[in-house]
Amino acid sequence: MEFPVSPSPHVVAGFTVPRVMFQVLLALVPVLAVQVYLFGPGPLGLVATASATALGCEALALALRRRSSQAALRDGSVLVTAALLALSVPPLLPWWLMVFGTAFAVLIGKHAYGGLGQNPFNPAMVGYAVLLVSFPLEMTRWPLPGPPWDALTGATALDAIANGLRQGYTMEEVRAGAGFGAIGAAGGEWVNLAALAGGAYLLARRIIRWHIPVGMLAGLAVPAALAHGLDPGAHPGALFHLASGAAMLGAFFIATDPVSAATSDRGRLIYGAGIGVLTWIIRSWGGYPDGVAFAVLLMNLTVPLLDRGTVPRIHGQPGR
Amino acid sequence: MNARPALRGGLRVDSHKARPLEQPIATLPPPAFAVLALDQGSGEPAQAIVTPGTPVRVGTPIAIGRGAAADLHSPVSGTVSAVESRPTVAGTGPCVVVANDGGNERDSGLAPLDWITLDPAVLVERLASGGLAGLGGAAFPTAGKLALARAAGVEWLLVNGAECEPWICCDDALMRERAAEVVLGTRVLRAACGAARATIALEDDKPEARAVLASALAASGDDRIELVVLPAVYPLGAEGLLIAAVTGREVPRGALPPEVGVLCQNVGTAAGVARLVTEGLPLLSRVVTVTGGGVRRPMNLEARIGTPVADLVAACGGYDELRPPVRLVAGGSLTGRALASDAVAVTKGLNCVLVATAADLPGRGAEMPCIRCGDCATTCPIGLLPQQLHRAAMADDAAALERFGLADCIECGCCDYVCPSGIPLTARFHAARERQQLHEAGRRRAAEAKQRYERHRRRLDEQVEAERRAFEEARRRARGDGAGGA
Numbered sequence: 001m002e003f004p005v006s007p008s009p010h011v012v013a014g015f016t017v018p019r020v021m022f023q024v025l026l027a028l029v030p031v032l033a034v035q036v037y038l039f040g041p042g043p044l045g046l047v048a049t050a051s052a053t054a055l056g057c058e059a060l061a062l063a064l065r066r067r068s069s070q071a072a073l074r075d076g077s078v079l080v081t082a083a084l085l086a087l088s089v090p091p092l093l094p095w096w097l098m099v100f101g102t103a104f105a106v107l108i109g110k111h112a113y114g115g116l117g118q119n120p121f122n123p124a125m126v127g128y129a130v131l132l133v134s135f136p137l138e139m140t141r142w143p144l145p146g147p148p149w150d151a152l153t154g155a156t157a158l159d160a161i162a163n164g165l166r167q168g169y170t171m172e173e174v175r176a177g178a179g180f181g182a183i184g185a186a187g188g189e190w191v192n193l194a195a196l197a198g199g200a201y202l203l204a205r206r207i208i209r210w211h212i213p214v215g216m217l218a219g220l221a222v223p224a225a226l227a228h229g230l231d232p233g234a235h236p237g238a239l240f241h242l243a244s245g246a247a248m249l250g251a252f253f254i255a256t257d258p259v260s261a262a263t264s265d266r267g268r269l270i271y272g273a274g275i276g277v278l279t280w281i282i283r284s285w286g287g288y289p290d291g292v293a294f295a296v297l298l299m300n301l302t303v304p305l306l307d308r309g310t311v312p313r314i315h316g317q318p319g320r
Numbered sequence: 321m322n323a324r325p326a327l328r329g330g331l332r333v334d335s336h337k338a339r340p341l342e343q344p345i346a347t348l349p350p351p352a353f354a355v356l357a358l359d360q361g362s363g364e365p366a367q368a369i370v371t372p373g374t375p376v377r378v379g380t381p382i383a384i385g386r387g388a389a390a391d392l393h394s395p396v397s398g399t400v401s402a403v404e405s406r407p408t409v410a411g412t413g414p415c416v417v418v419a420n421d422g423g424n425e426r427d428s429g430l431a432p433l434d435w436i437t438l439d440p441a442v443l444v445e446r447l448a449s450g451g452l453a454g455l456g457g458a459a460f461p462t463a464g465k466l467a468l469a470r471a472a473g474v475e476w477l478l479v480n481g482a483e484c485e486p487w488i489c490c491d492d493a494l495m496r497e498r499a500a501e502v503v504l505g506t507r508v509l510r511a512a513c514g515a516a517r518a519t520i521a522l523e524d525d526k527p528e529a530r531a532v533l534a535s536a537l538a539a540s541g542d543d544r545i546e547l548v549v550l551p552a553v554y555p556l557g558a559e560g561l562l563i564a565a566v567t568g569r570e571v572p573r574g575a576l577p578p579e580v581g582v583l584c585q586n587v588g589t590a591a592g593v594a595r596l597v598t599e600g601l602p603l604l605s606r607v608v609t610v611t612g613g614g615v616r617r618p619m620n621l622e623a624r625i626g627t628p629v630a631d632l633v634a635a636c637g638g639y640d641e642l643r644p645p646v647r648l649v650a651g652g653s654l655t656g657r658a659l660a661s662d663a664v665a666v667t668k669g670l671n672c673v674l675v676a677t678a679a680d681l682p683g684r685g686a687e688m689p690c691i692r693c694g695d696c697a698t699t700c701p702i703g704l705l706p707q708q709l710h711r712a713a714m715a716d717d718a719a720a721l722e723r724f725g726l727a728d729c730i731e732c733g734c735c736d737y738v739c740p741s742g743i744p745l746t747a748r749f750h751a752a753r754e755r756q757q758l759h760e761a762g763r764r765r766a767a768e769a770k771q772r773y774e775r776h777r778r779r780l781d782e783q784v785e786a787e788r789r790a791f792e793e794a795r796r797r798a799r800g801d802g803a804g805g806a
Contacts (some may be wrong), residue, residue: 001639003632003648005748010647010676011486011731012684013333015740017691060716071686117689117741209698244607258693263707265697307708314725316560316704 014130015129019115022077023207024253028083031249034194035091038145039189042091047083049095053102061111064214081105083122084253088246088293089131090142097135101127121300122260128293140289144179144186158245158290163229165187171233184243193250200250211268212261212275213251219276220247227284241280245290250275254292258282260300267310274299329699330553331734333411335525336653336680337489340611340618345493347622348635350396351397354418354623354626356382358406361669362460364388365508368416376399379427379447379602382416390461390668391659393427395604395624396420401631407664409650415665418626419553431600436625443512447593450602455588456480456557457651459669462589469513472578476514478566479506481522481529481587482550485652488672490607491587493620495522495529498538498591499536507542513583519588521566525552534586554654555732559580561589567612567781573728588671608666610636610655614645623666623759629673630662639675647681649674654712684742696735696745706735706745713752718759728750 033042048268057076062069074080082102089098096214105127113119132139142156157179164174181189202208207226220241227235246254255261256277262271275295337352358365366383376394390511398421406415433446449465479502483491495502502520510518520537522529534547548566550556560571561586565688569580577584581737588606595601604624616637623632629641629648639645649656651672674680677743714722726749735745 001648001662002658003658005647005660006647006742008473008651008656008658008731009654009736009746010649010656011653011681012737012739012742014682014684015695015738016685017688017740019742020691020693037325071688075688077691115689117691127615154506209694259691261692261695263694264694264705265694268694299321310703311708311724312697312703314573314704314728315564316572316575316728 008074018074020207021080023205024080024202025083026117027207028087028193028253030198031063031087031191032083034190038190039091039143042093045095046086046089046091046093046098049098050078050082050086050102053099054078054106055304057106058111061107061115065111066116067115069163072116075116077108078106081110081123084249085127087249088254090126090130090139092141092143093131093138095140097131101131104130104153106255117259119247119259120303122254122257122296124257125296125300127295129297132288132293137207142179142185142188145190156245157181157188157291158283162283162289165234171236173194175236175283181243183239184241185245188245189243192243195248195252199248200253202256208252208256209265209268210270211265212256215254215269215272215274216276216279217242217247217272218252218274218276220251220280221276223277234285236252241283245283247279250279250292250296253298255296260296260303262303264307264310266310266312267306270310271299271303271306274302321582326550327553327701328562328703329554329734330555331699331737332553333486333737335552336487336611337492339479339495339575340489341496342619343619345497345607345620346623346635348624348631349629350420350424350624351471351538351627351631351665352420352529353401354394354396354420354624355406355427355628355700356392356394356418356626357406357410357665358383358389358392358414358416358442359410360390360392360453360625361410361732362388362390362453362461363410363455365414366390366392368403370403370416372399372400372402376400376418376704377423377425377427378593379604380417380622381451381602381666385448385451385461388460388464389547390459391449391451391602392416392625393451393602393604394418395626397423399555407661409667409670410695419547426776431711433597433600434510435597440512440514443508444470446742447512447596450596452592452596452603452667453667454586454591455592455606455671456586456668456760457671462585462593464512465583465585466509469515469574469578469583472581474513474578474581474583475516476692477506477510477513477518477583477591478563478577478582478584479509479518479520479525479587480557480559480562480584481520481533482562483526484552484554484557485656486554486652487611487674488609488652489514489611490620490671492526492607493609494588494591495526499529499532500539501591501594502533502587502679503536503540503542503545504597505593507540507587508593509590510529510544510636511584515613516544519548519800520545521548521550521562522587523552523556524549527623554703555730555734558732560730563566570601605667606666606668606670607672608632610675611672611674612645612649612675613643613677613680613770614640616640625666625744627666628662629666630657632666632673633662633675634780643677643679647676649676654737655731680805684736684744687743690741693740695740699734699738700730701734702730706749710745710748713748716752716755718756721756722750726756729753735763 032100105123109123109126221238224241225238228237279291322529370382377397385391398419401419402417404787426634648659709724
């Protein structure tokens, strides 16, 4: 009897990229739910707008590159980019800015470099950075949580601390303001909690591994705690930093984008720690309220170096 | 006994070993025609010493080993009917075909050995003439390994019962039924290689084998042999990884285990050594697992070397028409070789015939780009970064392939197994390695040509120099003569 032949191994586990991507989308549901609860239906509209834009741009880019769009559109990666961007921007962002940011993320951030697996920068953060530097006003106006859902505070909690301290207010005075919750930003602390829950799910399902989140959260918390211990009047503590801005979303969903992250375990730990420290530096002294996006993009730049310098020891070879 | 983990990475997957182990090893009758591939699995053919028409008996040597090939004996009595190229487990290669006359007459050449009083060097000699070879799959001559080990002065013999690859269970069956032979073979091998201690290693998914081995060990009274139980994780049974798990020593790249003081032998080989010692029998048969959803009654068979695989499948009830096989694999699902036909015959290196249905081998989807998720690096048992290695292989970047350890890859297939992008990593690495060997051969040929040319130039120069010297000598003499005459 005759049989077809093929190279070994003859069996695979059947994990797929679409499965990974849809698990990430599933883990983002709590973040979306909390945002909708706090800020009204705005985030839903943004996610829908961003998703539709992303799919359209992916199809366009693939057509321009003369690639089949079937598998790529179904792999879910572009939806993850869209969802991360939509959940990072303020809930009342005008729809056309969402369209612009998403299109930039997909067309320039992803496909200009060769599409899935090739982009050196996190596409969602490319979109975010472009929006932030182009439309700083719209990108920093976060609403207060709860109805009527259109009251603009004009500044985030991180922003308020930076500006307040600069204008001579004490930390206590600043934190007594409307934008603050029990430990972090009002509302923002709940969003961070939801992202932490989603991240725990991804860890439990082994979609992501611990090195980047632990590195980033430690990189953010350790300097924050040290600075707070030295000068509590000028620096909010570690808990505030962990519960504000995009700390948890960044640690579990954004920094963990494998394509643009370092690839060895040790490299990922350093990569995550770098993002955490840079986030803290930008938050403390930078001109922008939150530093996660820029921290991620800056650490993306270091990835080739990290990959070169963190090759693990191979069995039977002396340590490097 | 080991505090540190036995293995970094690896796979814990369904082993599919239970069904063939439900019944004892069945002995297959000798085939009508024994087809003996001169390459029994080590990659090097033995030298045939028979021609069509040569009469042979059971145990008559038909080919002489050299290098990585062991001696080969006729497993049946009868007449050599052909020496020709045929499809084999390894592809296509020269084979000796013996027509069985049904007589089952034994060659008188070999006698039982008194191994305890025997000089180890003589024992190594006898193992060589008995055709013993690694039955774990590599089929490397046991005598060659022993000679290397003796020369290196190894102190530790490791007998490998860590049969870790899914589907394969011939060693488990053998340990359950012939534990005494395994123990005796271990004692003989320890004495022959001069090691102070011996360890029989197996995994914790083989409690039955462990129990009988433990009592066989106790019965032997040999306190220099210990039994070690390791976690069942693939590919812990790979020689280098098992040595590291048991002894804590890592074999450097390009080196052999004796260089770290260890000799590794398979349990089936140990049992074969026992038979050689007690009965004077050369290696004529081996246990083969015949399994998979596509065969009616999966079981372990003791088959003569040279028995066609089709006979093995037939002995197991044949192919199941209701579940048509999609692959016939020599070996397990992760490292086995897909066979084009069941006409090929059992070799010393064939441990398993997997008659796999589509359900047995969930295949990969369409290949997608690597997303650098790193699952491959997490599972790689020797600490490679397959995602980086793959990039280097696609770019044919020799420096990066070297840096990321292409030469260290053991082709276990773990990275392929977990890759969410369905990338055939192992096949790509194998191809990259073959390309490198090709380049290497080209470089060697070029270097040899250069050397020939340079030697040729040097000879020419020397010739010119000699002629010049002769000429000057002649002139000086002429001038001297002239001066003398003046």
